[in-house]
Amino acid sequence: MSTLDYKQLSESELREYIKSHPQDEDAFQHYLSIMRAKPGRVIVSTDEQLEAELQKRLTSWNFEIFYRN
Numbered sequence: 001m002s003t004l005d006y007k008q009l010s011e012s013e014l015r016e017y018i019k020s021h022p023q024d025e026d027a028f029q030h031y032l033s034i035m036r037a038k039p040g041r042v043i044v045s046t047d048e049q050l051e052a053e054l055q056k057r058l059t060s061w062n063f064e065i066f067y068r069n
Helices: 011-020 025-037 047-068
Strands: none
Touching: 011 025
16 A cells, blocks of 8 residues: 555656556556546547547547537
């Protein structure tokens, strides 16, 4: 268990800490909770899910651009 105060780190500092300390499960779980709380963030676990999410966003993005004029 780490004695690091994760709440004192910025998101980017925490991400760098996790990269250099991959064994720190507490830090990783804290980072995941931050990422999951952000609106618009999607976590996928398969290539198929990633492809579907990208397609959905690209379709929506193209639609918005086309109809903004």
